[in-house]
């Protein structure tokens with residue numbers, strides 16, 4: 001029944017259902033505030049060590065979607081990969097993080113996906 005008594009960060013009443021027998025949802029209940037903070041701190045740790053890496057990650061994911069959807073051609077994708085590779089190497093020199101290696105692996109996967117797509121097109125057409 002009812003609505004959470006909390007207010008959303010952007011303003012406006014929280015529309016989540018409250019916890020059973022309580023006035024607030026999990027996100028707003030004062031008893032859970034500590035736990036929420038701990039969870040937030042934990043997830044923060046697993047996030048990117050560098051904002052640059054975070055944005056490259058986001059761009060790569062977008063690129064992957066575009067490539068799979070056929071919105072990006074192989075030439076453009078190859079150039080983009082090269083640029084990302086150079087960028088990652090530069091960042092990697094500053095930060096010796098595992099994340100850079102993971103991204104490099106992801107780039108390799110992407111390159112393979114480009115190849116496969118190109119192959120499929122050659123045979124399909």
Ligand SMILES: [Zn+2]
Pocket residue numbers: 004005006007014015016024025026027028
């Ligand atoms: Zn709420």
